[in-house]
C-alpha cells in the first residue's frame with residue numbers, strides 16, 4: 134500500500150512530534166543553517182568531542198532514489214545518475230529484499246541484516262499487542278545496530294537526511310546529525326527532493342559527516358500517483374526523474390568543487406522498484422478468508438501494496454491448520470502469485486510479519502480489508518518490484534571506474550560496503566549482505 138495510507142500514530146508517538154520532544158528534552162541540540170534556514174539536530178554535548186574524533190578524509194554518501202526502476206537510469210532522463218553509474222562500479226543484477234517496501238529495505242541497507250534479525254519486515258504490520266495494524270516507524274522497532282551508531286562509536290560522525298516521516302521515525306536518534314524537516318515542510322509525510330538535497334548539501338557544509346544517508350522520495354511519490362499504468366511513463370514521474378537527477382548533478386558538482394570527491398564513495402540505489410495496477414486488478418483477501426468458518430474473525434491482514442501479511446489470531450494450537458487454510462484459500466484468488474508459509478527458510482522475515490506472506494502478480498495490488506482501502510495504482514512489495522539500480526561512484530581510489538560486476542547485489546550490501554570502506558569490523562553474528570567494493 135502507498136505508505137501515506139498506512140495508519141500513523143497520533144500525538145506524541147508521531148515521528149516528528151517525538152523528534153521535537155527529543156530536542157525539547159535537551160537530548161539533541163538544534164542548529165539552523167543560516168543561508169537556507171534549514172534545521173539540524175546534533176547529539177547533545179557532542180561538540181567538544183568533535184575535535185578528538187577520528188581523522189580520516191574518507192567520506193561515504195548513500196543516496197536512495199526511492200522507487201526508481203533500473204531501466205529508468207537508461208531512459209535519457211537521468212544523465213547525471215548515468216554518468217555516476219558509468220564512471221563507477223555498476224551492479225546490473227541488483228535487487229530489493231522481501232518485503233519490497235521502503236522501511237524494511239532502508240533498515241536492511243543500514244544494518245546489513247535481514248528482517249528476522251532486525252525486526253523490520255514490512256512497512257505495515259499487525260501489532261499483536263496493540264491489536265491493530267500500524268507502521269513500523271518507532272526507533273524501538275529496529276532491534277539491530279545500524280552502521281550509523283557503529284561508526285559513531287568508532288569516532289566517525291554520521292548524518293541522516295530522510296525525506297519521509299516514517300524513515301525519520303524509525304532511524305530516530307541514531308545518527309550524529311539529523312535533518313529536522315518538521316519545522317520547514319508541512320507534515321505531508323514526505324519532503325520534496327529540492328529540500329532534501331538542500332539539506333544534504335547544508336549538512337555536509339556545516340558538519341561534514343563521514344557517512345550521510347539520504348532518501349530522495351519524489352520519484353516514488355510520483356510513481357504512486359501515476360494513473361496511466363505501465364505502458365506510458367506519466368509526465369509527473371518523468372519530471373521527477375529529471376528533477377531528482379539534476380539535484381544529484383548538483384550534489385556531485387559540490388563534492389568536486391569542495392575537494393571531497395577524491396576521498397568519497399557515492400552509493401546510489403533504490404529501496405524497491407515500482408509496478409502499476411489497473412482498477413480491475415485488485416486482490417482483497419479479507420472477504421475470501423472471512424467466508425471460511427474456521428478462519429472467520431480469527432485473522433488480521435497488514436496490507437503492504439504488493440504483499441499481504443496474514444496473521445492468525447486464534448489459538449496457537451490451531452496455527453498450522455490455519456496456515457494451511459489461509460494459503461489454500463489465498464492461492465485461489467485471481468491476482469495472487471503465491472502464498473508462503475512465513476517460516477519458509479528463504480523469506481527470513483521474522484514473526485512480526487505474521488503467519489502467511491502473500492505476494493501478488495505483476496500488474497495487480499492488494500487492497501485490504503476492502504477493495505477501497507488501497508486506491509493507489511503504483512505499488513511495490515511483490516516480486517515484480519525486486520529489480521533496483523545499484524552502483525557505486527565517487528573519486529576515491531577504492532571505486533573501480535567503468536566496471537560492471539556480474540555479482541548479485543542486494544540492499545543488505547550497503548552497510549557491509551560502507552563498513553569495509555571505513556575499516557569497521559562486522560557486527561556480532563556477521564552481516565547477511567556483502568561488501569561490494
Ligand SMILES: [Zn+2]
Pocket residue numbers: 199200234235236353404405
Ligand atoms: Zn520506497
